Amino acid sequence: MTQTSADSTPSTVKSAARALDLLDEIALRGPGTQLQLSSRMGIPKSSLHALVRTMVVKGWLETDPTGTVYKLGMHCLVASSAYLDGDAVLARAAPILDEVAAATQETVHLGRLDGDHVIYTGKRESVHPLRMHSAVGRRLPAYSTALGRAILAEMPVEQRAALVPTDIKAMTPHTTVTKDEVLEIIDTAAVQGYATESEESCLGVRCFGVTLPFTRHATDAMSVSVPISRLGDGRQDMIIETLLAARAKLAATADWSASV
Amino acid sequence: MTQTSADSTPSTVKSAARALDLLDEIALRGPGTQLQLSSRMGIPKSSLHALVRTMVVKGWLETDPTGTVYKLGMHCLVASSAYLDGDAVLARAAPILDEVAAATQETVHLGRLDGDHVIYTGKRESVHPLRMHSAVGRRLPAYSTALGRAILAEMPVEQRAALVPTDIKAMTPHTTVTKDEVLEIIDTAAVQGYATESEESCLGVRCFGVTLPFTRHATDAMSVSVPISRLGDGRQDMIIETLLAARAKLAATADWSASV
DNA sequence: GAACCGCGTTCGTATTCGTGAACTGAGTTC
DNA sequence: GAACTCAGTTCACGAATACGAACGCGGTTC
Structure with a gap:
């Protein structure tokens, strides 16, 4: 299913796709000159030329003061704001x-599955000075985050396997890098009802995640990120229970789980 | 308008422009079916068909559970996050x-000029329960906001006039709707060094704005939004002085005002 | 049940775009 | 100051798109 990439989709618009790819490319790997972007994306520079001009005119790209380096434009902000506004x-x-943030006093994230990554759609920041740096819109591998693992844990086993790559690059020395081990961790999460990750994406930080029970196959999840130094005295259990309670509360009011 | 091809921009890519226009259209006026979007944008539905499919595949559009209504996709979030990350x-x-927010305890906005509008690029929320609802990415007319007026006030007079429309639609009963009056208000702001707006965009709220002295012709500004009920006891003067002090502090460290 | 929406989809052709190669022009090197 | 590099720009032609019209399809209305 979903033979996405190559030529199985009969009619797609090449230049529109390129415009969007260009935004993604700059978002992922940073700004560049026409020539640099051309080589990074494998597009002839003469083709990029008209494209970037169009995108600058429309406000989706901007140039440096020098006029040679192209970066994202302000319309990205407007679209993002509209996306969040319309999200049920x-x-x-x-x-x-808010409740979870108040109860735990730690950083809370909301995120959604996008391919094999998760994208943060909301957050509440810890009040402590020591806290994780993050932002709405940040894109992280699903398999290495508690938030993503919670979502994967609600999938059929074969679907999980498809979303965990065999070649995982370590983000920290603690990152679980073998596919089988990750799948085992996700399996544990499925049994427990919540997912965990300890210093695998950020040194010194442990995360706990549960899905939002809005749809049959969850695409959204929430997580709490805590510096390990603050996890003594049964605080870990408190956080997990807070998350599970929050999940239960949402499930009780889930009247529209009709989709998918 | 813009249907006649007598433009000075010779080579722009039509389908790329349409893809971006589509994002803007949905951001501005909300989701719709292919047919609705087709009529809203004046694009043949058969042309939109391939376009929306491309954009859905790329993750920049999504459909309802029903599959008929098209709304913005998650990649908008990623782009927005990258834009903010790379913003000097x-x-x-x-x-x-942070300082202004701490000193005033009110909602503080950062914004940037985009045509004749301003787009919020940052905010700090008031701690008070009664506070303005806003969000990064929101787009508002420059001429009716303190933030925008502060920017306009640093422009040559003829440029100001070009960015204030003759036909202003009132957002509240207090909105200044005649162009001349608005220009006068901006003129006052230029003399004072800060801009003001009282209940013109949000009833019960007064805003004060100053530009950020980073470039010769400012494109960025910050503003404080306060419920009028909290403006007694010289608090208005305190807020204005806080803003002017903040501006002065920035100006003192502005070592890179070389551009434009 | 036939006509009628509103929805998305397909098709063939005229139109437009994408592309390699050639060109300008500013900085740098030798 | 000639050669070199890196940046953007232009052009003509083959390739891909855009569009009007027709089709399929599930509802609702008469």
Whole structure:
């Protein structure tokens, strides 16, 4: 299913796809000159020329003061804001996010599956000075984050396997890098009802995640990120229980789980 | 308009422009079916068909559970996050935003000019329960906001006039709707060194704005939004002085005002 | 049940775009 | 100051798109 990439999709618009790819490319690997972008994306520079001009005119790209380096434009912000405004899940989950943040006093994230990554759609920041740096819109591998693992844990086993690559690059010395081990961890998460990750994406930070029970196959999840130094005295259990309670509360009001 | 091809921009890519226009259209006026979007944008539906499919595949559009209504996709979030991450002005201004927020205890916005609108690029929320609802990425008319007026006030007079429309639609009963009056207000702001707006975009709220002195012709500004009920006891003067002090502090460290 | 929406989809052709190669022009090197 | 590099720009032609019209399809209305 979903024979996405190559030529199985009969009619797609090449230049539109390129415009979007260009935005993704700059978002992922940073700004560049026409020539650099051309080589990074494998597009002839003469083709890029008209494209970047169009995108600058429309406000989706901007240039340096020098006029040679192209970066993202402000319209990205407008689109993002509109996306968040129109998101029903976000609206429903916001009060619960507040509750969890208040109960744990730690950084809370809301995220959604996008391919084999998760993208943060909301957050509440810890009040402590020592806290994780993050932002709405950040894109992280699903298999290495508690938030993503919670979502994967609700999938059929074969689907999980498809979303965990065999070649995992370590983000920290603690990152689990073998596919089988990750799948085992996800399996444990499926049994427990919550997912965990300890210093695998950020040194010194442990995360706990649960899905939002809005749809049959969850695409959204929330997580709490805590510096390990603050995890003594049964605080870990408190956080996990807070998450599970939040999940239960959402499930009780889930009246529209009709989709998918 | 813009249907006649007598433009001075000879080579722009039509389908790329349409893809971006589609994102803007949905961001501005909300989701819709192919047919609705087709009529809203004046594009043949058969042309839109391949376009929306491309954009859905790329993750920049999504459909309803029903599959008929098209809305923005998650990649908008990723782009927005990358835009903010790479913004030098934002990075420089962030600590000052914090300071102003701490000193005033009110909602503070950072914004940037985009045509005749301003787009919020940052904010700090008031701690008070009564506070303005806003979000990074929101787009508002420059001429009716304190933030935008501050920017306009640093422009040559003829340029100001070009960015204030003759036909202003009132957002509240207090909105200044005649162009001349708005220009006068901006003129006052230019003399004072800060801009003001009282209940013109949000009933019960007064805003004060100053530009960020990073470039010769400012494109960025910050503003404080206060419920009028909290403006007694010389608090208005305190807020204005806080803003002017913040501006002065930034100006003192502005070593890179070489551009434009 | 036939006509009628509103929805998305397909098709063939005229139109437009994408592309390699050639060109300008500013900085740098030798 | 000639040669070199890196940046953007232009052009003509083959390749891909855009579009009007027709089709399929599930509802709703008469």
